[in-house]
Amino acid sequence: MKVSIHFTLALFLAALLSGCSTPKVIEVTRLSDKSLSCESLKEEYRNAEQAKKDAEDVKGLNGTNTAAAIFFPVGIVATYSNANEAIAAADSRMMRLSDLMDKKSCN
Numbered sequence: 001m002k003v004s005i006h007f008t009l010a011l012f013l014a015a016l017l018s019g020c021s022t023p024k025v026i027e028v029t030r031l032s033d034k035s036l037s038c039e040s041l042k043e044e045y046r047n048a049e050q051a052k053k054d055a056e057d058v059k060g061l062n063g064t065n066t067a068a069a070i071f072f073p074v075g076i077v078a079t080y081s082n083a084n085e086a087i088a089a090a091d092s093r094m095m096r097l098s099d100l101m102d103k104k105s106c107n
Contacts, residue, residue: 022079023055023086028093038106045097052090058083 026048036044059080 022082023058024051025082025086025089026051026093028089029096033096033100036100038101038104041097041101041104041106045094045101048090048093048097052087052094055083055086055090 033041033044
């Protein structure tokens with residue numbers, strides 16, 4: 001009986017931890033950026049926008065974040081910190097790509 005309780009608790013904690021998704025922090029600068037075509041720059045910009053949206057979604061109020069805040073507050077702080085880092089990186093990437101598109105006179 002005691003093993004069953006520990007096993008159930010371990011499964012619950014594992015599920016809770018796996019539910020704390022962390023968005024990917026994208027690279028702000030890539031060596032190949034300057035050689036990209038206008039269309040490739042636009043595609044990279046769309047990818048950065050999506051990365052930012054994904055990071056913002058992680059910070060939203062949802063069941064996983066609520067449970068994490070109650071049962072694993074350190075995890076939710078780490079998740080929010082990672083999401084903020086991912087948002088900042090995506091913003092910086094979009095600014096860099098926008099500058100490159102301006103220099104290449106992309107529409």
